[in-house]
Every structure is written in structure tokens, then in C-alpha cells.
Amino acid sequence: MTQEAQQRYAAGDRPGEIRRHELAGFLRSRRERLTPEEVGLPRGRRRRTPGLRREEVAHLSAVGVTWYTWLEQARDIQVSAQVLDALARALRLDAGERAHLFGLAGAVDPSPAAGCATVTPELRLLLDQLAPFPVCVQNSRYDILAFNRTYGALFCDLEAVPVEDRNVMLLAFTNERWRASIVYLDEVLPMMTAKFRATMAGHLGEPGWKLLLQRLTEESAEFRELWERYDVQQTSTSKVKHFRNAHVGPVSFVHTDLWLGGDRAARLVTYTPADDTTRERLLELERLAAAR
Known part of the structure; x- marks a missing residue:
């Protein structure tokens, strides 16, 4: 608690007011620690403010300067989860800082960074034991909640992707290395969008889904065009998928979803080799991933 908040608490101020002052102080401290160069902005000659200016944070997070x-x-x-997410990304908050931001605002973080009770230590151990097969845990929103190292090297360096960006839809539309790994991308993206729309029908109004849809429509013109088609498609349990891995070349897998609960909230996504060539290349990819 800041000194100002402690004084307000001693003076008998209400918890809500104390929380707002804590939030204000936290935002100010995170803003002042960032340099313009770190976020791709020019420094300029006359900069008296340490770190970023308020208007620069407002611009980066697409909110009004006055607000x-x-x-x-x-x-x-009132602060929405969408705005808090934008501020967290603009200020480059880590997982702990992001959780603190949402806590001070009294909001629920809808991103996978907030954690998922489905991913137990035993399940994480299972993911590792299934190597060299690429395996991950996804929720119905296509957030990647956990993965083994082979999956982490299959499409891109997933470890280098911020936790809040580890979403299959977001990666497929905005991450160039992920996109380059998908064979028949022009066929895959419309199918993904149609499945996403069909699944979202059961989650209308939920903050996490609204936040993801907002990011997709803002960051990808390709997604916006596909979304406006209003196509829907139900998910299938097993299919052959073809990828172009940057380290070992073309690979083909049988993709199978194993649901982890009766509510179909989370699933184990598994990739088993569809041919002998993929099996051999998968062993090489696992070796490279282990070496890293």
C-alpha cells in the first residue's frame, strides 16, 4: 500500500477510494518506468516527464486522454476488462503486474494469463511424458493454457510469445511465423473463423470472448472480412493437418481432441504422425527443442 493510501486508510476513507488511489499510483509508476524508445515512439527534444506521457499511454492503449x-x-x-487488457499490454506488464492491475480495479482478468484450474501439475507431467508428440491444452476460446516443448517448437517459438497472446485464433491471424507454418492457409483460416463463430454462440457477452473478438477485428483485416461472412462450422474430433516447420520441414499429423471434462470447457489437443517421414522429423524436432 502506498503512503498516500495508508494515510487515507488511517483517516477512515472508504476501501473503494483507497483502491482507486492505489490503482492511480500503480499506473503512474508503470508509465514512468517505460521509455519512448521501448514502445517505438520518438523521444523528442523537450521531455520533462520521466518515462511516457499520459497522452502516449492513452494512444498506445486506444483510450481517451481525458479518460x-x-x-x-x-x-x-468504471473500467472494463477490455480497457484494462489494453493498458496492461501498452505498459508491458508482466503476469504478476497484470494480476495486480486487475485486482486493484476489482475486475476479473479474462485472459489465459489468469490461470486455469484445469491445468494441474499431473496434467503438465502428462504433456511432457507424451513427447515427442506435440500436445497442448486449450480451452473453448482457443487459448493455449499449457503445452509440451515439441508443441512449443512446431509452429513458432511459443515460449517467446507473451502469455496473453497465446491464442490459436490470434496467432493464426497476426503472428507471421505461426502463419508461415500452416499449409493451405487460405483454406484453414475460413474454417477456423467459422468454428470460432459457432462456438462463440454459447459465450455471447462473456468478457474473455468479447476481448478476443475485439483484438481480432482490430488487428486483422483478414479476420474482419471472414467474420462478416457469418459462416459457421462445428468442430470435428479427428483430421489430418499439414504444417511447414522452420527446423525440420513439411510434417503431417492426425489431430485429435480429447475433452478433459463433460462441459467441454478444455481439451487435450494431440498431434500424432500421419506418416513415417513425419515420425522421423518429429524425433529431430524433439531433439532440437530439448537442446534449446
Whole structure:
């Protein structure tokens, strides 16, 4: 608790007011520690403010300057999960800082960074034991909640991707290395979008889904065009998929979903080799992933 918040607490201020001042102080401290160069902005000659200016944070997070200023002034305003997510990304918060931001705002973090009770230590051990087969755990929103090292090297260096960006839909539309690994991309993306729309019908209004849809429509013109078609398609349990791995070349897998609960909230996504060539290349990919 900041010194100002402690003083307010001692003076008998209400918890809500104390929380707003804590949030304001936290945002200000995170803003002041970032340099313009770190976020791709010019420094300019006359910069007296340490770190970023308020208007720069507002620009990076696509919110109004006045609104963001009120937030740092501890005004009594409502903050949505979408705005908090944008601020967390603009200020480059790590997982702990992001959780603190949502906690101070009294909001629920809808991203996979908030954790998932489905991924137990035993399940993580199972993922590792299934190597060299690429395996991950996804929820119904296509967030990648956990994965083994072979899966982490199949499409791109997944470990280098921020946790809040580890979503199959987001990666397929915005991550160039992930996109380059998908054979028949022009056929795959419409199918993915149609499945996403069909699945989202059961989650309308949920913050996490709204946040993901907002990011996809803002960051990908290709997704916007496909989304406007209103195509729907139900998920299938098993199919052959073809990829172009940057390390070992073309590979083909049988993709199978194993549901982890009766509510179909999370599933084990498995890739087993569809041919002998893939089996051999998969062993090489596992060796390279282990060496890294």
C-alpha cells in the first residue's frame, strides 16, 4: 500500500477510494518506468516527464486522454476488462503486474494469463511424458493454457510469445511465423473463423470472448472480412493437418481432441504422425527443442 493510501486508510476513507488511489499510483509508476524508445515512439527534444506521457499511454492503449488522466487522478469511473487488457499490454506488464492491475480495479482478468484450474501439475507431467508428440491444452476460446516443448517448437517459438497472446485464433491471424507454418492457409483460416463463430454462440457477452473478438477485428483485416461472412462450422474430433516447420520441414499429423471434462470447457489437443517421414522429423524436432 502506498503512503498516500495508508494515510487515507488511517483517516477512515472508504476501501473503494483507497483502491482507486492505489490503482492511480500503480499506473503512474508503470508509465514512468517505460521509455519512448521501448514502445517505438520518438523521444523528442523537450521531455520533462520521466518515462511516457499520459497522452502516449492513452494512444498506445486506444483510450481517451481525458479518460486516462481521470484514471491516474483516482476519479470514480468504471473500467472494463477490455480497457484494462489494453493498458496492461501498452505498459508491458508482466503476469504478476497484470494480476495486480486487475485486482486493484476489482475486475476479473479474462485472459489465459489468469490461470486455469484445469491445468494441474499431473496434467503438465502428462504433456511432457507424451513427447515427442506435440500436445497442448486449450480451452473453448482457443487459448493455449499449457503445452509440451515439441508443441512449443512446431509452429513458432511459443515460449517467446507473451502469455496473453497465446491464442490459436490470434496467432493464426497476426503472428507471421505461426502463419508461415500452416499449409493451405487460405483454406484453414475460413474454417477456423467459422468454428470460432459457432462456438462463440454459447459465450455471447462473456468478457474473455468479447476481448478476443475485439483484438481480432482490430488487428486483422483478414479476420474482419471472414467474420462478416457469418459462416459457421462445428468442430470435428479427428483430421489430418499439414504444417511447414522452420527446423525440420513439411510434417503431417492426425489431430485429435480429447475433452478433459463433460462441459467441454478444455481439451487435450494431440498431434500424432500421419506418416513415417513425419515420425522421423518429429524425433529431430524433439531433439532440437530439448537442446534449446
